C-alpha cells in the first residue's frame with residue numbers, strides 16, 4: 001500500500017516553486033508525476049542519496065487558487081492524480097495549438113484538465129471530442145502507479161447478488177464495468193427504488209434498473225437514468241439528473257435492483273465512479289431475499305436458457321397459462337416461433353385471468369363446434385367482451401378459431417382485458433405505421449404506455465404481423481408486471 005499527501009497551502013508552495021506556481025489564481029497546485037509508488041532512491045539538491053518516495057512526496061494545492069470549497073475536491077484529485085502517474089487531459093483544436101488543459105463541456109470535465117464550474121469532474125478515457133489522448137485511459141495508469149480500484153460490493157448475476165432487502169444501504173461503483181445487482185426480496189404492493197450519489201462533488205451519474213426473475217433469468221421491468229445537468233454555481237454547484245428513482249406495482253415476485261454508471265456523457269460514462277445510497281421500499285407485504293437456487297434446467301426443449309424470452313416463457317408455464325406440447329418422451333416443447341391462434345389466445349387469457357369456465361349449451365359462434373376443445377375458453381372471452389368475433393351478416397357470429405392473432409388484435413384484446421381504460425396522451429405512441437385514424441390506435445398506444453410492447457427499433461409497431469408464441473409470453477408477463485387488472 002502507498003500513500004499520498006495533499007498539502008493545501010499558499011505561501012510555501014509559491015515560495016518554493018516561484019516559476020511553476022506564481023502568486024496567481026491560475027496555479028491550482030503542483031505535484032511530481034508518477035512518484036506515488038516510487039521505491040528506490042534518488043539524489044537531493046545536495047547530491048546525497050535519499051529515499052525517492054519521501055523526497056518526491058507531497059501534492060501541493062495552492063490555497064490562493066481555490067475560489068470555493070468544492071474546488072478543493074477537484075484540485076486535490078488532480079494533483080494526487082499527477083503523483084499517481086497522470087498527465088494532463090488536453091484538447092486538440094483545429095488550426096490552433098493543442099490546449100494542455102481541457103476545461104470540459106456542459107456539466108462535465110476531466111479531473112486532469114481544468115473542470116472548474118463543472119458539476120461532474122471525472123477520470124477520463126479520453127474519448128471526448130478533441131481529446132489529445134497521449135497516454136491512454138486514466139484508470140489503468142492509476143492502478144499501475146499504486147491506486148487500485150476498491151473491492152466490489154456485489155455481483156451482477158442472480159447467484160452473486162448480495163441480499164440486502166427492503167432497506168437503505170451504501171454501495172459503490174468501483175469500475176466503468178461495475179454493475180451492482182442487489183437482491184431485494186418479494187413485494188406485493190408498490191415498489192419504490194432510489195439510487196443517489198453523494199451530494200457534494202460527486203463523480204457518479206447512476207443508471208437504475210428494476211429486475212425480476214423467472215426460470216433463472218433476470219428480466220428488466222423498468223429502467224431510469226434522467227439526463228444529467230447542473231444547477232447553481234460556486235459552492236452551491238450541484239450535478240442534477242445523477243440520481244434515479246421510480247415506482248412500480250409489485251405483484252409478489254422476487255425483485256432485484258441494478259445500479260451502474262450512466263453510459264451517457266461526453267466521455268461515454270467512463271468516469272462514473274463512486275459511492276451511492278440505494279433505498280428500496282415496499283409499500284405492502286414483503287419478504288426478505290431468499291438464497292437464489294438456479295433451476296435444474298429449461299422446461300421446454302426448444303427454449304434454451306439463452307433464448308431471449310426464456311424467462312417469460314418459464315413464467316407463462318409456471319402460471320399454468322401454457323404447458324406446451326408433449327414430445328412423447330417425457331419432455332415438452334413450446335414452439336416459440338409459431339403464431340398464436342385465436343383459439344389458443346382465448347385459452348391463454350382465460351387461464352391467466354383464472355376464469356371460472358363452463359361449457360355453454362349452445363356455442364356462441366357458428367364456427368366453434370360444441371365439441372371444440374377450447375369452447376369454454378372462447379365462450380368466456382366472448383362473455384367478457386374481450387372478443388365478440390365477426391358478424392356473419394345474418395345475426396350470427398363466427399370466431400375464426402384457427403386464424404393467427406395479429407399484433408393489432410392482441411393490443412385490442414389486452415386493452416379490453418384491462419377494462420378499456422382511458423389512455424393518457426403519450427409521446428411513446430409515435431409508431432410510424434399506426435396513423436391517427438388506425439382502428440386500433442387507442443389500444444396500441446395504451447399497450448406502449450404500459451410498456452407491454454414498445455414496438456421495433458425502427459419506430460414501427462407492425463400491426464398486421466402475427467403474434468408469435470414467445471411474444472405472447474412477453475406481452476402477458478409485462479401485463480402482469482404492470483399490475484393491470486383482469487376481469
Ligand SMILES: [Ca+2]
Pocket residue numbers: 152153154171172173174178179180
Ligand atoms: Ca460495486
Ligand SMILES: [Ca+2]
Pocket residue numbers: 152153154155156178179180181
Ligand atoms: Ca458489482
Ligand SMILES: [Ca+2]
Pocket residue numbers: 205206225226227228241242243262
Ligand atoms: Ca443521469
